Every structure is written in structure tokens, then in C-alpha cells.
Amino acid sequence: MNLLDETKSAISRSKHSADDVRFVGSRDEKLGIPWSQAEKVLDIDYDDGYGSQEIAADLVVAFTDGGFLRREEYDGSEWWEYEPPFRVPTSQKPFKLVKLTSYSTRLLVDINYPMEATEE
Known part of the structure; x- marks a missing residue:
């Protein structure tokens, strides 16, 4: 190559x-x-x-x-x-947790809002 x-x-x-x-x-x-x-x-x-x-x-x-x-x-x-360039969104949800809670929760949203992360 x-x-x-x-x-x-x-x-x-x-x-x-x-x-x-x-x-x-x-x-x-x-x-x-x-x-x-x-x-x-x-x-x-x-x-x-x-x-x-x-x-x-x-x-x-x-x-x-x-x-x-x-x-x-x-x-x-x-x-x-x-x-891509990092752009700060105009609205953000607060969070308090950053430590993984299991092998399946790797993202901030999964750790902080587990029920919302799985809902569609």
C-alpha cells in the first residue's frame, strides 16, 4: 500500500x-x-x-x-x-456517574440513564 x-x-x-x-x-x-x-x-x-x-x-x-x-x-x-470536529451540542443532559457498571454498560448514557438508553 x-x-x-x-x-x-x-x-x-x-x-x-x-x-x-x-x-x-x-x-x-x-x-x-x-x-x-x-x-x-x-x-x-x-x-x-x-x-x-x-x-x-x-x-x-x-x-x-x-x-x-x-x-x-x-x-x-x-x-x-x-x-469529525467536536461540536458542543446546544442541549445536554447532566450526569453523575462515569464508572462502568457492567460489561454491557460502556457509554455514559447507559451508565447514567439505563432505562432510557434501551428505549426507542
């Missing part, structure tokens, strides 16, 4: 273009380069199949709107995953 081709495809799938890229670098933003420099760095081939991960796990492509692409991995198979 060519990482540059994979990245361009992921950018397109996220409904962005290269012009929307703020930087390519580490998720903690301590390392970063503009897209014009990143194209040269990303133009490498790697094995995206199962085995061991070959691309830096904290590599991101950050967009000007606050969304970003992040690396995901399962058993060595790796790919880009899009994370």
Missing part, C-alpha cells in the same frame, strides 16, 4: 481536499509539517495487512475545520479513520 495514495483517498472520503489540511504530524501537535512537505514524506510503500504495524500510531492529518484523520490498527492491519 502506498501511504500517500491511501491518505489522499482518506482525505477525499472525509469530504476534504489537500487545501483543507492544516498540518500532518503527531496527534499531540509537537511534530507537524504542511501538506506540501507531507506529500514527499508520505510517498512510501508499506504492508497494510495483518502482522505488525508499520506506520506511526500517532500520525494525524489535521484539517482547518477541526476534524482529523487518525491511524487505526487491528492486529497489524492499519488504516485511516476520520474524526
